[in-house]
Amino acid sequence: MQDLITVILPVFLVIGYGYLARRFDWVSDELIDSVMKFAQNFAVPLLLFSGIARMDLGQNFHPPILISFYAGALSGGLFCFLGARYLFKRDLTDAVAIGFIGLFSNSLLLGIPITERAYGEVALAGNFAIISIHSPLLYGIGIAAMEIARTRGLGLSGFGLMRQIARSVLRNPLILGIAAGWTVNLAQIPLPAPVWDAVGLMTRAAIPAALFGLGGVLLRYKPEGDMRIILWAVAASLVLHPMIAYGLGHFVFDLPTPSLRSATITAAMAPGINAYLFANMYGVAKRVAASSVLIGTAGSILTIWCWLAILP
Template identity: 85%
Template sequence: MQALIDVILPVFLVIGYGYIARLRGWVSDELVDHVMKFAQNFAVPLLLFAGIARMDLGANFHPPILISFYAGAFSGGLMGFLGARYLFKRELTDSVAIGFIGLFSNSLLLGIPITERAYGEAALAGNFAIISIHSPMLYGIGIAAMEIARSRGLGLSGFGLLRQIARSVLRNPLVLGIAAGWTVNISGLALPTPVWDAVTLMNRAAIPAALFGLGGVLLRYKPEGDMRIIAWAVFASLILHPMIAYGLGHFGFGLDIASLRSATITAAMAPGVNAYLFANMYGVAKRVAASSVLIGTGLSVLTIWCWLAILP
């Protein structure tokens, strides 16, 4: 119960504050969109930049933690896709979007604040290692799968497909922030102190703004129909993903407790808003994606609580 009160509740109170502010009309949809754009396009990319630029690659970029997390992510995505396609008989493009729900957890907006509140700022090194390849790799896979599904019979060349994937991924501000962090880390470039001070100021705004904006955005995602397939996608994200990450990390690789916490807690996060943005970008399975994000975020209060009890 203490973990619920001290760790989880403050994060979800900020989300709830944004939700209520929009529900009561204290802020407009336009303002919520601007807050999210500030967070996702400016503040959060700088947070990723700072975390990756300062990451000790030798100590934290550890293959077993990445394998544990991403084996769970790919399993969740595959479960979502196969269930949508063969159990619920959805169109191929719908199935890809529903698979993306199980694939893309909210590792950033929920994973970082939950981990930091539970275990301290020093525990975030493993999170940043996971996030450093999260958006580029998973967006690349999702876009590739969707473009292949859409191009059946359209004669899209392999080069054209690769160009479309690269253009979509490299325009993402989060990917640009990650790439800049890698550049500074690997090159050893020393940035002036005023630059780091400015980055730190932006970092302090990133998570509160993103959580408040997330609350406002979630108001739009009203659950409507398709409850069986939504439950399927949410199960893939909230249950299957962290179970595989924990099982592989603990029993397969024998990860130290800090790495096991980062892999498991990050995997236990609800489907990210990016799952809806991905579906909306292609105009498929939008209702399933939106409702999965909303319901998964609510249920994750309980599932995260369980994992914090397992990993005290």
């Protein structure tokens, strides 16, 4: 109960504050969109840049933590895709979009604040290692699968497909922040103290703004129909993904405790807003994606609590 009150509840209270602010028209949809734009296009990219630029690659960026997390993510995506396609008989493009729900957890807007509140800022190094390839890798997989599903092998060459994937991925500000962080880290580029101070000012606003905006955005997505497939997708995110990440990290790779925490907690997050954005981008399975984000975010309160109790 203590974890629920001290770690999880403050994060979801900020989300709920954003939800109520929009629900009672204290703020407009336009303002919520502006807050999210500030967070996702400016403050959060700088948060990723700062974390990756300062990350100790030798200590935190090692294959076992990445394999543990991404094996779970790919399993969740495949679970959703196969269920949508063969159990629920959805169209191929719908199945790809639903697969993306199980693939793309909210590693950033929920994973970072939950981990930080539970274990302190020093525990975020593993999170940053995971997030550093999260969007480029999973968006690349999702876009490639969707383009293949849409063309069914016709009308788009291999080069054309790669160009489409690269164009979509490299326009994402989060990925630009990640790329800049990698550049500074690998090239060991020294930045003046005033620059780091300015980055710090921006990053302190990133998570509160993103959580508040997330609450306002969630009001738009009301669960409607398709409940069986929505629950299927939510189960992939909240149960299957963290179970695989924990199982591999603990029993196969014997990860150090900080790395095991980062892999499991990040894997236990609800489907990210990007799952809806991906579905909306292609105009397929939008209701399933939106409802999965909403229900998964609410349900993750209990599942995160369970994982905090299980983890050492």
